[in-house]
Amino acid sequence: MSVYSTVWSDEEFCNIRNDFPALSRQINGKRLVYLDNAASTLKCKPVIDKMTEFYLNHYSNIHRAVHTLASEATVEYENAREKVAKFLNASANEIIFTSGTTMGINSLVNSLIRSGILNPNDTVLLSQVEHHANLVPWVRLSKFYRYKIEYIQADDKGIITNESILSAKKYKPKVVSVTGQSNVTGQIIPVDYIREIFKDSILIIDGAQLIPHEKIDVKKLDIDFLVFSGHKMIAPTGIGIIYGKKHLLEKLEPFLYGGEMIDKVTFEDVTFNILPYRFEAGTPHIAGAIGLGYAIDYLDYIGFEKIKEQVSCLSKYLLESLLKLDFVEVYGPFDESHLSLVSFNIDGVHPHDVSHILDENFGIATRSGHHCAQPLMSILKRGSKIDFPGSTVRASVYFYNSRGDIDTLIEGLKYIKKFFG
Amino acid sequence: MVYSEFIMDYSKLRKFHGKIENAHKVEEGKNLSCGDEITLYFLFEDDRIVDVKFEGHGCAVSQASTNVMIEQIIGKTVWQAVELIKNAENMVLGKEFDESLLGPIVNFYDVKNYPMRVKCFLLPWKTLELALKNK
Numbered sequence: 001m002s003v004y005s006t007v008w009s010d011e012e013f014c015n016i017r018n019d020f021p022a023l024s025r026q027i028n029g030k031r032l033v034y035l036d037n038a039a040s041t042l043k044c045k046p047v048i049d050k051m052t053e054f055y056l057n058h059y060s061n062i063h064r065a066v067h068t069l070a071s072e073a074t075v076e077y078e079n080a081r082e083k084v085a086k087f088l089n090a091s092a093n094e095i096i097f098t099s100g101t102t103m104g105i106n107s108l109v110n111s112l113i114r115s116g117i118l119n120p121n122d123t124v125l126l127s128q129v130e131h132h133a134n135l136v137p138w139v140r141l142s143k144f145y146r147y148k149i150e151y152i153q154a155d156d157k158g159i160i161t162n163e164s165i166l167s168a169k170k171y172k173p174k175v176v177s178v179t180g181q182s183n184v185t186g187q188i189i190p191v192d193y194i195r196e197i198f199k200d201s202i203l204i205i206d207g208a209q210l211i212p213h214e215k216i217d218v219k220k221l222d223i224d225f226l227v228f229s230g231h232k233m234i235a236p237t238g239i240g241i242i243y244g245k246k247h248l249l250e251k252l253e254p255f256l257y258g259g260e261m262i263d264k265v266t267f268e269d270v271t272f273n274i275l276p277y278r279f280e281a282g283t284p285h286i287a288g289a290i291g292l293g294y295a296i297d298y299l300d301y302i303g304f305e306k307i308k309e310q311v312s313c314l315s316k317y318l319l320e321s322l323l324k325l326d327f328v329e330v331y332g333p334f335d336e337s338h339l340s341l342v343s344f345n346i347d348g349v350h351p352h353d354v355s356h357i358l359d360e361n362f363g364i365a366t367r368s369g370h371h372c373a374q375p376l377m378s379i380l381k382r383g384s385k386i387d388f389p390g391s392t393v394r395a396s397v398y399f400y401n402s403r404g405d406i407d408t409l410i411e412g413l414k415y416i417k418k419f420f421g
Numbered sequence: 422m423v424y425s426e427f428i429m430d431y432s433k434l435r436k437f438h439g440k441i442e443n444a445h446k447v448e449e450g451k452n453l454s455c456g457d458e459i460t461l462y463f464l465f466e467d468d469r470i471v472d473v474k475f476e477g478h479g480c481a482v483s484q485a486s487t488n489v490m491i492e493q494i495i496g497k498t499v500w501q502a503v504e505l506i507k508n509a510e511n512m513v514l515g516k517e518f519d520e521s522l523l524g525p526i527v528n529f530y531d532v533k534n535y536p537m538r539v540k541c542f543l544l545p546w547k548t549l550e551l552a553l554k555n556k
Contacts (some may be wrong), residue, residue, distance in 0.1 A: 356423065357424065360423075368455065369454055369456070389457075389478055391457075420481075
């Protein structure tokens with residue numbers, strides 16, 4: 001087997017890496033080691049080339065005109081929708097193109113309120129590990145619409161346990177909106193268990209972090225709504241998905257109004273287009289949607305099961321390697337529920353300094369900061385044994401990373417510990 | 422190179438850490454991208470800054486910047502401090518600045534090459550600016 005990967009031969013792995021030109025870049029004289037995949041993944045040439053070809057030779061607005069370009073663009077756009085539907089085991093009319101996870105959640109909260117599904121005094125249940133995208137819209141709109149918000153509690157390591165899920169049952173939530181994987185602790189949240197406990201609630205899953213390496217079968221998991229972004233799975237920025245069960249989407253008032261989403265418009269009133277178009281007002285990010293389709297083609301081509309295996313092996317190695325360093329404090333779970341990313345701190349060194357030196361001296365890209373999850377930082381502080389700086393360093397892998405990348409990271413961390421004394 | 426001996430030494434300085442009871446002015450600053458916080462305490466005599474201390478945590482760049490800033494503004498008038506702020510900010514934004522005014526603050530000259538770290542350097546300076554504006 002390959003020295004780089006347990007799932008691809010050396011040749012296959014080299015070909016994959018060559019598809020991502022940034023991986024051949026030198027950063028401060030060193031080979032780029034990209035470990036900021038949880039923020040956004042690198043982009044690959046096959047997807048960009050196809051998007052360029054579309055933009056240059058087939059581009060036009062969609063759905064509106066009868067000319068050849070409009071027809072080609074519309075077919076491509078709808079093909080992309082089919083690909084996403086297949087990817088999630090959904091129907092094409094349940095797939096709505098939006099700009100990303102943040103827009104997806106904002107749309108859902110507003111639509112649920114406008115449709116009379118989420119009402120004053122109802123309860124929305126979130127978890128304490130949500131990033132701001134699945135926290136701020138709910139919290140802010142609760143100030144205007146007077147529904148209540150409760151949380152599935154995280155423990156001092158930032159972990160969501162089955163006990164804490166069960167104990168939230170008492171809130172009888174109308175809506176449960178949780179992430180599929182924490183972007184800070186890397187924990188895979190037991191969505192199947194949450195569904196089992198909250199049978200009668202509307203279940204919204206924020207798939208931003210999970211979906212790049214874990215196939216989500218919306219039917220099997222009985223998810224009511226799923227939102228995610230394309231850019232964390234090698235697709236372009238500015239494109240994302242809202243999946244919704246057909247019978248629920250049919251009850252939802254759209255969040256955005258405008259062209260294309262209408263059926264009949266008079267000066268006095270409006271009726272809406274059929275699904276999914278009623279949720280896609282205005283000219284959408286056509287090339288972005290098509291790019292997401294191409295990205296799914298690419299992931300399928302190299303094999304989604306293999307991606308999962310590669311990410312899983314690398315995550316395990318990353319976690320084990322970090323746990324061996326006695327000057328590093330690691331957050332989140334250390335068991336099987338952990339995947340793809342690790343948050344940590346070097347005792348006595350601020351995360352920005354760690355991340356800066358990793359980049360400058362070793363060419364390693366990591367993320368430092370509160371990872372758009374400030375409330376979770378206060379929980380990690382509670383469980384921390386060091387002088388917690390209020391933020392962490394995060395290293396996250398994707399399928400194009402190798403064990404060598406992680407070895408370089410460890411070497412860098414040892415250097416930093418020595419440098420800061 | 423940001424992590425010079427000068428910056429590393431000043432990042433570890435402890436003598437300006439702490440609180441001034443009965444401070445004439447207290448100002449809090451925050452770096453929204455990383456959550457770093459700083460509180461500056463001031464004593465004034467008429468228009469002169471006679472003592473400054475700070476509480477808070479942050480990266481080596483922001484800590485060193487805070488220590489050097491406090492060292493430089495103690496004894497100066499508000500007007501002189503405002504001139505310093507302007508020049509320090511211009512330096513890291515790659516604009517024209519008066520080197521002769523800045524003294525040891527020029528040790529942070531390289532920060533301008535690291536756009537993501539400019540905010541770290543500016544955290545105490547922006548907090549100072551706010552404090553003097555509302556004095």
